[in-house]
Every structure is written in C-alpha cells, then in structure tokens.
Amino acid sequence: MAQEQGTPEALAGRATGPALPPPPVFVLPPKRTMRQHLLFFVTRKPLGAFGASVAFVLVLVAVFARLIANHDPFDTSVHAIWIAPGAEYYLGGDNLGRDVFSRLVYGARISLFVGIVASFVGCTIGMAVGVASVHFGGKTDLIVQRFIDALIAFPTLILAIAIMAALGASLLNVVIALSIVYVPSTARIMRAQFLAIKEMDYVLSARAAGAGAGRIMMKHMIPNAFSLYLVIFTFHLGGAIIAEASLSFLGVGTPIDVPSWGGMLSGATSQYIGLAPWLAVFPGLAIALVVFSWNVLGDALRDVLDPRLRGTN
Amino acid sequence: MRTYVIKRGLLFIPTLIIVTVLVFGILRIIPGDPALLILGGEEGDDDFTQEQLADLRAKLGTDKPIYVQYMVWVGKMLKGDFGTSYFYEGDQVIDDVLARLPVTVELGLLALVMASGVAIPMGVISAIKQDTIGDYATRVITIAGIALPNFWVAVMTIFFLILFFKWAPPLDYATPWEDPWRNFQQLIFPAFALGTSNMAFIARITRSAMLEVLHEDYIRTARSKGLKEVTVIGRHALRNALLPVVTLTGYEFGRLISGTVIIEVIFLVPGMGRLLITSITQRDFPIIQAIIVLIAVVVLVLNLLLDLTYGWLNPRIRYN
Numbered sequence: 001m002a003q004e005q006g007t008p009e010a011l012a013g014r015a016t017g018p019a020l021p022p023p024p025v026f027v028l029p030p031k032r033t034m035r036q037h038l039l040f041f042v043t044r045k046p047l048g049a050f051g052a053s054v055a056f057v058l059v060l061v062a063v064f065a066r067l068i069a070n071h072d073p074f075d076t077s078v079h080a081i082w083i084a085p086g087a088e089y090y091l092g093g094d095n096l097g098r099d100v101f102s103r104l105v106y107g108a109r110i111s112l113f114v115g116i117v118a119s120f121v122g123c124t125i126g127m128a129v130g131v132a133s134v135h136f137g138g139k140t141d142l143i144v145q146r147f148i149d150a151l152i153a154f155p156t157l158i159l160a161i162a163i164m165a166a167l168g169a170s171l172l173n174v175v176i177a178l179s180i181v182y183v184p185s186t187a188r189i190m191r192a193q194f195l196a197i198k199e200m201d202y203v204l205s206a207r208a209a210g211a212g213a214g215r216i217m218m219k220h221m222i223p224n225a226f227s228l229y230l231v232i233f234t235f236h237l238g239g240a241i242i243a244e245a246s247l248s249f250l251g252v253g254t255p256i257d258v259p260s261w262g263g264m265l266s267g268a269t270s271q272y273i274g275l276a277p278w279l280a281v282f283p284g285l286a287i288a289l290v291v292f293s294w295n296v297l298g299d300a301l302r303d304v305l306d307p308r309l310r311g312t313n
Numbered sequence: 314m315r316t317y318v319i320k321r322g323l324l325f326i327p328t329l330i331i332v333t334v335l336v337f338g339i340l341r342i343i344p345g346d347p348a349l350l351i352l353g354g355e356e357g358d359d360d361f362t363q364e365q366l367a368d369l370r371a372k373l374g375t376d377k378p379i380y381v382q383y384m385v386w387v388g389k390m391l392k393g394d395f396g397t398s399y400f401y402e403g404d405q406v407i408d409d410v411l412a413r414l415p416v417t418v419e420l421g422l423l424a425l426v427m428a429s430g431v432a433i434p435m436g437v438i439s440a441i442k443q444d445t446i447g448d449y450a451t452r453v454i455t456i457a458g459i460a461l462p463n464f465w466v467a468v469m470t471i472f473f474l475i476l477f478f479k480w481a482p483p484l485d486y487a488t489p490w491e492d493p494w495r496n497f498q499q500l501i502f503p504a505f506a507l508g509t510s511n512m513a514f515i516a517r518i519t520r521s522a523m524l525e526v527l528h529e530d531y532i533r534t535a536r537s538k539g540l541k542e543v544t545v546i547g548r549h550a551l552r553n554a555l556l557p558v559v560t561l562t563g564y565e566f567g568r569l570i571s572g573t574v575i576i577e578v579i580f581l582v583p584g585m586g587r588l589l590i591t592s593i594t595q596r597d598f599p600i601i602q603a604i605i606v607l608i609a610v611v612v613l614v615l616n617l618l619l620d621l622t623y624g625w626l627n628p629r630i631r632y633n
Contacts, residue, residue: 146324150331153609153616155567157574162336162605165593166343242462246575249464250590265468273468274475284465292460299456 041304048300054293062108069102073259082276092278094269100279103259104286110171110260111290114244118178119236125179126186127229131217133187134194145191151184160243164252171254178243182236189232193225200224227305231298238294245287261287317624325617332609333390337383340602347373350596351399395603400595406603410585417573417584419489420500420507424569425562428508429515433558436519437551440527451516458513463572467506467579474502486583503580507572511565518561522554529553556626563619567612 032040042049061068070090080093090101133144154162163177197203198221206220245262247253254260256267264283273280344350348369352361370376374385389396398404439451487495526532527550535549536542574586581587585604592600 146327147331149324149328149613150335150609153328153332153613154335154605155571155608155612157571158567158605158608161574161589161593162339162601165596165598165601166339238460242460245462246464246571250575250578252590252593262462262464265464269468273472277472280465280468280472284462284468287465288457288461291462292457295456295460 041300045300045303047296048304051293051295051297051300054289055297058108058112058290058293061105062112065105065109069099069105071099071102073098073103073106074257075099082272084276085278091282092276094264094276094279095267095272100264100282103264104261104282106259107261107264107283107286110254110258111241111244111287114171114175114178115237115241115294118175118240118244119182119233121175121179122182122240123186123229123233123236126183126232127190127222127225129183129187130190131194131221131225133191134198135213135217135221144187148184148187152188156181156239157243157246160247161250161252164247169252169255171258174244174247174253177247178240181243182240186232186236190225190228193228194221197221197224227301231302231305234294234298234301238291238298241294242287242291314625314628318621321617321620321624325613329610329613332613333387333606334383336602336606336609337386340598340605341382341386342379344596344598346370347375347399347598350598390606396599398600399597406599409588409600410603410607413583413585413588415488416486416582417570417577417586419496420504420573420576420582420584421569423500423504424508424572425511427504428512429562432512432515433519433551433555435512436516436558437523437546439516439520440523441546443524448520451520455513455517455520458509458516461509463506463510464575464579466509467503467576470502470506471579500582503576503582506580507569507576510572511562511569514565514568515558515562519554519558522557523550526550526554560619560623563615566615567608570608570612 075098077093077097080089080097080099082095083089083093083097085092085100089099091104092100094100094103129144129148133141151159160177160181163180164173167173167176203216203220206216211219244253244260245265248258248260248262249266251266254263256263261283265280269276269279341347348366351369352366353359367376374382377385386396393407395406395410398406398409435451435454439448442448486499489496532545532550535545540549570586573584574589576582577584577586578590585607589601589604592598592604
C-alpha cells in the first residue's frame with residue numbers, strides 16, 4: 001500500500017542477476033488467428049483472463065457511468081440517509097443521503113483516471129530516465145542513480161503524502177504526486193533491462209552504421225524493452241488505484257465531495273460502521289477486486305511477454 | 314569485503330544529502346512563505362501588518378537566501394534541533410516526534426511478528442505441496458492479501474470487533490511499561506490489520522525461496538542419507554531459504570511504515586503516522602519535514618545495513 005507492489009522489485013532483482021545462458025534455438029510455432037490467441041491465453045492463464053475481464057468491465061463502467069448510475073452521485077436526499085440496500089438504492093445511502101451505488105459507479109472514473117494517467121506518466125518518465133542513464137552511462141548514470149536512490153528511500157505512500165501536503169488536496173495534484181512516486185522504481189527496473197539491451201549486437205551495429213543517440217534510444221533500445229514497460233505499467237496501475245484510495249481515505253487526496261472509492265470509506269463511514277456496514281463493504285470490495293484483477297493480469301502478461309521472468313513468484 | 318563496504322558507504326553520503334534537499338524542496342519551497350502561513354492562522358484569514366510579517370521572517374530566518382536556509386536547517390538537524398511547531402508556540406518538534414516514535418515501532422514489530430508467524434509456515438507448506446489445492450489456495454490468498462487495501466482490512470476488522478465483541482476504540486493509550494496487558498489489547502488488532510499485506514508478501518517469497526532450495530543437490534543428499542523429511546525441510550531447506558526472506562522483508566520496511574500511517578489514523582493509535590496526518594491538516598510544516606526526513610533516513614540506513622549484511626553472507630553480491 002499503501003501499497004507499493006512487491007512484484008516490480010522482484011523483477012528488478014531478477015533482471016540484475018547473473019548473465020543468462022544463450023537462448024536455445026526455437027522452431028517458430030504455426031501462426032495463430034486472433035481467436036486462437038485468445039483461447040490460448042484463457043486456457044493457459046485463467047486468472048489473467050479473469051483479471052482482463054474485470055479490467056474491461058471497469059473501463060465500461062467508467063465510460064458509461066451516466067447510463068449505469070440511477071442517481072446523481074452528488075444529489076442528497078433526506079429519504080436516503082443511512083438507508084439500507086434495497087430496490088431504489090441498490091447499495092444503500094450514505095450519511096448525507098447520497099446513493100452509494102451511483103457514487104461507486106462514478107468512483108470507477110476517478111480510480112481509473114488516476115490509475116491510468118499516473119501510471120502512464122510515471123512509467124514513461126521512468127523509462128526515459130532509465131534509457132538515458134544507460135545510454136550516456138559513466139558520470140551521468142552515477143549521478144542519476146543517486147537521485148533514484150534518494151527517491152526510493154521514501155516509501156511510496158509517504159512520498160505521495162509529502163507532495164500532497166505541499167500541493168494541497170485536489171484530483172490533479174493526486175495525479176501529479178502519484179506520477180512522481182512511480183518514476184524511481186520504474187527507472188531502476190528499466191535501467192537493468194537497458195543495460196542488457198545496450199550490449200546487444202543490433203545496438204552495436206546501429207552505432208556502427210552511424211545512428212545518433214536519439215535514434216539508438218528511440219528505434220533500438222526502447223522498442224525492445226516495451227514488454228517490460230507494459231508489465232510495470234499494469235502493476236503500477238493497480239498500485240496507483242490503491243494509493244489514490246489511501247490518500248483520499250486519509251483526507252489528503254481528492255476533495256471530500258468527489259465520489260472516490262477511498263474517500264467513500266473515510267469520515268462518517270468508518271465512524272458508524274456498526275450502524276451502516278454496507279457503506280464500507282462495497283467501496284472496499286470494489287478496490288480489492290479491481291486491484292486484484294490488475295495484479296493477476298500483470299502476472300499473466302509478464303509470463304506471456306517475458307518467459308525469462310516466469311516462476312519468479 | 315572492505316572495498317565493498319567503502320564503496321557502499323561512499324554512495325550512501327550523496328544519497329543522504331539528496332534526500333534532505335528533496336524534503337527541503339518539497340516541504341519548504343513549494344508550500345510558499347511560512348511567515349504568511351503562521352500569521353494567516355489555521356484558517357488562513359487572520360489579520361496582520363507588514364511589520365509583523367517582516368519581523369517573523371527575520372525570526373524564522375526565511376529572509377535569507379534559500380541555500381543559506383537549507384544549510385541552517387541541516388546544521389540544526391545534525392544537532393538534534395528540528396525546529397518548533399508553527400502553531401504551538403515553543404513546542405519542540407523533536408519532543409513531539411520522539412514521544413510517538415516508540416508506539417509506531419511497537420506496532421510495526423508486532424505486525425511483523427504476527428505476519429511472519431503465519432506466513433512462513435504457509436509458504437513452506439505451499440512449496441512442499443506445490444501445485445496442489447492447498448498451494449493454489451495459498452497463492453490466491455497471497456495475491457488477495459497484497460490487493461486488499463490495508464485500510465479496508467482495518468475498517469472490516471473494526472466492524473467484526475464491534476459486531477461480535479462490542480469493541481470500542483480505546484480512548485487513552487497505555488505504554489507497555491504502565492500496563493502491558495492493556496497495551497497489548499490496544500495494539501493487537503491494529504497490528505493484525507497492518508500485517509496482512511506483509512503476511513501475503515512473506516508467504517509469497519518464502520514459497521519461491523523454498524522451491525528454489527528444494528531443487529538443490531544438498532537436499533537430495535540429505536534425503537538419500539535417509540534423514541527424516543521434517544529434518545530435511547526444517548534443518549536443510551528452511552534455514553537456507555530464510556536468508557532472502559529476512560532481507561527482502563527488511564527491504565519492505567517502507568511499506569510497513571506507509572501502513573502504520575493509515576492504521577494509526579483508523580485505530581486512533583497515538584503514533585508518528587497520526588501525528589503526520591494531523592500536522593498536514595494543520596499545515597504544520599516543521600513537524601511534517603521532521604517525520605519525513607526521519608523515515609527516509611531510517612530507510613536508507615536500514616537498506617545500507619541490509620546490503621552490507623547480504624554482501625557479507627553472500628560473497629557473489631560484492632562483485633556485482
């Protein structure tokens with residue numbers, strides 16, 4: 001959590017390990033159609049397929065929130081105060097009489113928005129730092145890595161809290177804070193990968209052919225680390241969703257009235273949990289289910305995209 | 314080994330300096346003028362004159378150039394002076410923090426002990442019975458344990474405590490020296506909620522470390538000597554598998570600290586994390602700065618010690 005992911009660090013440990021033996025020669029399998037690919041993924045990685053479908057449903061809910069929600073998430077109604085789940089208010093009403101179901105549906109937007117943007121920005125900057133650090137090497141690498149060391153010394157949530165303390169609570173600031181937080185760990189893992197890629201013959205031949213720094217990095221190094229990028233992105237996306245919920249729960253994330261899953265759990269909800277448990281149960285389940293799904297999806301993607309990392313956990 | 318220690322030590326110092334610069338940058342420069350913040354009061358709408366503002370700036374030292382302010386701040390910290398609270402006149406930050414530190418440490422240790430007590434046997438069994446239903450269940454539980462946000466686990470813990478035991482959060486806190494039993498009662502549930510994600514993590518790495526060790530030649534040798542399976546697992550396999558488990562758990566310290574912030578807020582435990590969050594709502598930056606620097610430095614030192622221990626125990630690391 002709070003919630004740094006254990007797994008990308010495990011990846012880093014793996015990537016810096018002793019040199020791998022030369023890969024055996026493979027006979028290319030016959031080309032598969034899209035449907036065969038899908039079937040292969042579902043049968044080999046049932047958990048991953050489950051994760052992918054939950055992630056897909058989440059995207060649908062976020063996009064079509066207006067059609068799915070049966071109330072305005074901000075609307076307060078006297079009749080709905082502390083009301084138990086029922087036909088009109090599917091998941092009950094909160095302390096102000098707002099519909100929990102509708103807030104949950106709109107909350108998917110916040111979670112997904114923060115997760116995707118923060119993870120994308122953080123991972124992309126992290127990758128850029130990693131590739132530049134490796135390509136220029138020497139002193140640049142040494143100095144950049146000390147900055148990474150320093151940033152990694154801050155536990156993820158603590159760094160996010162510090163940045164939020166300085167910037168103030170708002171949705172944009174949550175995205176900024178979490179983007180910064182995911183840069184150092186991504187840079188560290190990607191660097192290990194780029195160190196291996198740098199020694200590849202195709203990078204050497206590109207250099208011999210007279211390619212400049214930009215071309216080598218953009219055309220040769222980055223595309224070959226893309227599968228690792230995708231895996232880290234998936235894990236950080238899940239991490240960012242928990243982190244956003246944690247920040248909002250602590251009251252230093254999104255403003256109170258914004259329907260965020262973390263915010264829905266804080267304040268009156270945890271105070272009066274004995275009185276109205278449904279207020280806490282559903283947002284918590286939503287967070288847990290979504291993060292669980294992204295994590296198993298990340299696990300499956302890692303196994304499929306990068307067979308060398310298989311069996312690391 | 315000596316070159317390794319020197320190399321690691323040399324890398325440690327610049328990192329430490331960068332950490333302080335980062336904290337200073339984030340919490341001193343971005344929020345703006347502390348004098349305005351103090352005079353504005355907690356609500357930010359108090360009246361003051363330009364003269365008062367200039368006086369306060371001189372008193373706080375914020376009229377000097379930024380690098381001088383940084384040097385003064387670091388110099389004072391080295392002498393153990395973390396400044397005074399913005400809003401509680403004359404309140405030494407270091408006293409506030411030190412008063413709450415033992416509570417957080419106790420909570421963290423209790424959580425770790427509980428987590429390892431459950432997780433290590435779980436990981437071992439999961440590895441021995443690889444690919445059985447038990448193993449599959451353990452793996453699902455561990456992934457779920459990492460996915461479940463600990464604040465939700467905490468809220469649900471409170472819910473079940475209220476439901477079954479008519480439990481209420483304690484209003485005052487007893488130190489283990491005053492009343493060990495009451496102290497234990499107050500911290501056991503927060504520690505449980507805090508430890509779930511660590512439990513999942515430890516179980517996961519115990520399992521993979523055990524799987525790796527079980528394929529080693531010396532395990533086959535131990536078995537072919539005719540040793541009992543219990544001895545093979547306990548004496549030969551687990552002992553070797555525990556090294557990465559212990560070090561990796563040490564590296565997870567940061568996550569544990571993040572967790573204490575949330576757990577302390579929910580269970581009303583008067584620790585450092587709760588002080589951090591109340592200070593943020595009051596925008597009391599000296600306290601926030603002190604806590605964040607303290608956490609980062611502790612993590613850095615702990616990582617250094619772990620690296621050195623690991624390098625000492627496993628010579629291959631030193632030449633990397």
